[in-house]
Amino acid sequence: MLKALFAMLDAAEGPVLETYPEHIDAADTEPLVCSLPPRMDDSLHPAVDEAQALRNAYDRALEKRGNRIGAAREISADDVPAAVAAFVRITEGVDWKEAEIPGNPMRVAQDIRGYYQTAATELAEHTPAAWAGEDWFYEQTETGRLMLAARTALKAAGAPQPLWFYLSPGDRPA
Amino acid sequence: MADIDIKRMVADLPCPEFDEPAFAPTKPLHQARVAVVTSAALHHPEDNPFDAQDTSFRVLDPNRRDVQLGHWSPNFDRSGFAEDINVVWPIDRLTELAEQGVIGSVANVHLAFAGNQDETMTSIRLDSGPAAAQILKDDEVDVVLLTPV
Numbered sequence: 001m002l003k004a005l006f007a008m009l010d011a012a013e014g015p016v017l018e019t020y021p022e023h024i025d026a027a028d029t030e031p032l033v034c035s036l037p038p039r040m041d042d043s044l045h046p047a048v049d050e051a052q053a054l055r056n057a058y059d060r061a062l063e064k065r066g067n068r069i070g071a072a073r074e075i076s077a078d079d080v081p082a083a084v085a086a087f088v089r090i091t092e093g094v095d096w097k098e099a100e101i102p103g104n105p106m107r108v109a110q111d112i113r114g115y116y117q118t119a120a121t122e123l124a125e126h127t128p129a130a131w132a133g134e135d136w137f138y139e140q141t142e143t144g145r146l147m148l149a150a151r152t153a154l155k156a157a158g159a160p161q162p163l164w165f166y167l168s169p170g171d172r173p174a
Numbered sequence: 175m176a177d178i179d180i181k182r183m184v185a186d187l188p189c190p191e192f193d194e195p196a197f198a199p200t201k202p203l204h205q206a207r208v209a210v211v212t213s214a215a216l217h218h219p220e221d222n223p224f225d226a227q228d229t230s231f232r233v234l235d236p237n238r239r240d241v242q243l244g245h246w247s248p249n250f251d252r253s254g255f256a257e258d259i260n261v262v263w264p265i266d267r268l269t270e271l272a273e274q275g276v277i278g279s280v281a282n283v284h285l286a287f288a289g290n291q292d293e294t295m296t297s298i299r300l301d302s303g304p305a306a307a308q309i310l311k312d313d314e315v316d317v318v319l320l321t322p323v
Binding site: 002003005006009012013014015023024025026027032065066067068069070073106107109110113114117118120121127128130131132133134166167168169170171 | 176177178179181195196197199200203206219223239240241242243244245246247248249251252253254255256257259264267268271276277317319
């Protein structure tokens with residue numbers, strides 16, 4: 001790609017606009033194979049239990065690659081299980097103002113997803129295909145499904161649109 | 175949402191038209207100094223994080239690899255960047271090209287903006303953009319690669 005771009009510098013006049021046929025398509029890509037931990041504490045909601053169980057993988061990933069995804073910006077990794085529990089309460093009908101979300105809901109949601117996807121870099125057995133990490137979080141994990149359910153619940157409860165819409169990618173149904 | 179879908183969405187959006195679009199021939203590539211400017215909101219851990227509608231930029235040190243993707247939008251797939259920062263900031267590839275003599279040298283400064291801007295981009299066009307360009311000129315950069323993320 002870099003060589004193709006540098007080749008544009010050979011033009012004698014311009015500006016030069018080129019369109020290349022390559023594109024990244026989310027369809028028919030290889031799913032992310034990423035084993036999730038078994039239940040460790042049956043007294044907890046499955047999403048909270050799952051989030052707690054991923055902590056070691058998250059820490060190992062940080063050690064190896066650093067915080068490239070930018071998780072733990074609004075809340076720390078220590079706070080992730082409690083943040084997940086807040087979104088559990090929303091799915092149970094608690095008003096979002098009373099659910100004790102530990103920060104800006106959109107940013108907390110982003111940190112939860114970043115925590116999971118950082119852990120996934122340590123657990124996955126291969127480099128994820130385009131968008132496979134997102135699909136894995138929202139379709140394969142307890143917390144990902146919970147976040148979509150919380151988004152739907154917030155919308156149904158009449159929460160402000162920016163508050164629920166940005167909890168997940170915009171093309172996910174609410 | 176894959177880039178093919180996004181391209182379809184934005185294909186018919188109006189774009190600004192400039193009366194005199196810039197075209198600046200540069201020195202031969204094997205003599206040129208190359209920098210990357212990305213809109214991926216990258217920053218080093220100790221830098222101020224990007225905020226919503228942030229029109230400022232961060233300077234990336236080409237000798238470091240500890241960078242974070244600072245976008246707040248949920249509409250980014252971050253997995254590829256987590257595996258290899260070169261998909262956004264191709265600093266290792268540029269270093270290799272410099273060692274091979276394909277490019278003259280790699281700049282000492284690389285810049286990151288946040289790509290989620292208002293449609294006028296007034297602050298960047300009139301303020302932080304020229305300031306960023308001056309930093310690149312001070313480092314005698316000849317060619318800039320923009321990686322739009």
